[in-house]
Amino acid sequence: DIQMTQSPSSLSASVGDRVTITCRASQSISSYLNWYQQKPGKAPKLLIYAASSLQSGVPSRFSGSGSGTDFTLTISSLQPEDFATYYCQQSYTLYTFGQGTKLEIK
């Protein structure tokens, strides 16, 4: 099974900060990497698919990069509505989620 490891597990930041979250796969997954945002009590929302493609309607301050085993999600200038938990997911072989990164207000 492919394991996904996110870092950090939690992160404190301020509005306007640039934030990067990392996701590492236990084996190469090419670009089969997706990112989701989840707010408390809500369903996850797709942000980025295929490592770097922005889902329709998602603000351009979100971006993704990487291939193989190492991936990043970057938020260029944090907005109040971005404080949430973020999950990576591999779709190379079936599906596996990372453990999540909780982004909190500093």
Add this chain to the structure above:
Amino acid sequence: QVQLVQSGSELKKPGASVKVSCKASGYTFTSYAMNWVRQAPGQGLEWMGWINTNTGNPTYAQGFTGRFVFSLDTSVSTAYLQISSLKAEDTAVYYCARIDEGSPTREFDYWGQGTLVTVSS
């Protein structure tokens, strides 16, 4: 617009069964596979498996065989998750989420709102 609307919260006793529904609208139901994802209280997302909406063939992730059954009623564009012999550790929010079977990237682009299943005596 695409919508996945799930059935309401359930409170069940250990040993009972539950059936969660996920009704799709706004797209051709059989053009998208349906996945199920579990989220235990305060925990992360766990993929349970998926069902091919054309053939009805299910695939279960490790740890979700035996007591978990995915099914469909294509006449009403609805997917179901049934869990039998419920245990306290089945307490979780269960989500349905679709994927485009024709897409090579297979991202989960739309999700249901989630169904809380609570197992308690």
